[in-house]
Amino acid sequence: MSREALRRWLADPWFRLGARDMLATCLGIAAWGLVTGVAMVKIGMPPALAVFMSLVVYAGSAQLAVLPLMAAGAPLWVVWLTATCVNLRFVIFSSMWRSYFAHLPRRQRLWLGYFSGDVIFVSFMKRFARPEPQPGQVPYFWGAASANWLAWQVPSIAGIVLANAIPLSWGLGFAGVLALLGILLSMLGDRASWLATLVACTAAIAAFALPLKLNILVAIAAAVAAGLAAEAAERALRRARQRSGEGA
Structure with missing residues (x-):
């Protein structure tokens, strides 16, 4: 990107809003x-x-999910399967992004996919509720994505560089849990999300005794199944209401 193009992006009010x-x-x-x-x-x-993993993978939940497995010496297929299950939600996200960005060139869509994230998705959908291309969507996305990327990568790389100087007694693990809880609670906006969260917590506790931290994989699979089932039930209920309204 040229310096002039970068200045135009930074001056765009939608970019700043994102x-x-x-x-x-x-x-x-x-x-x-x-x-x-x-x-x-x-x-x-x-x-x-x-550092390579932080820059290339750029998926905090997947990274945190597989790290205990790697530390426990879990087989590679368990690590890959866990990461895949954690990131299954992006398949749903991408199907919804399609309504907004399908008209863009493939290269740009690939970059959008890399920079996409949970919080960006929620923020974007609040601003652009109608699933159709509108002016300002692309710069808004890049404004949100730039802030999110920097907020993740700078502290992550700092943690990597300073890891040996940061004692475990600081309780950073607990701080990370609090941060995750704060982000999670801000994203629970419907019944399906609440149900999936409660099912995941229950499954993780029930399967805690499994070796190789497999309770994480069990919790993810149970949450995905519960969330999809809840969404399907809600869609069926809406269709039934529409049919009853038309019949009346």
């Missing part, structure tokens, strides 16, 4: 990134590989 909308969650994301960076090094991952 960045401002992310400020409320940036502190939680930063704490989450710092904890993840420290955790990657603490389990024995070389700092260079940890």
Whole structure:
């Protein structure tokens, strides 16, 4: 991107609005990134590989989910399956992004996919409720994505670099849990999300005795199944109401 193009992006009011909308969650994301960076090094991952993982994977929930498995020496297929299950929600996100960005070139859509995130998705859908292309959507997305990316990568890399200087007695793990809870609660906006969360918590506790942290995988699978079932039930209920209204 040229310097002139960058100046135009930064001057765009939609870009600035997207960045401002992310400020409320940036502190939680930063704490989450710092904890993840420290955790990657603490389990024995070389700092260079940890930086590579942070920049390329860029998926905090998946990274935190697989790190205990890697530390426990879980088979590679368990690590991959866990990461895949955690990221299944992005398949749903992408089907909804399609209504807004399907007209863009493939290369740009690939970049949009890399920078997409949970909080960005929620913020974007609040601003653009109608599933159709509208002016301002692309710069808004990039404003939100830039703020989210920096809020994650800078603390994550700082955690990687300073991991050996940060003692475990600081309780960063607990700080990371609080950050995740704050972000999670801000995203629970419907019955399906609440049901999936409650099912995940119950399944994780019930399967806690499983080896290799497999209770995480069980919780993810149960939450996805519960969420999809709840959404399907809500859609069926809406269709039934529409039919009854038309019949009346």
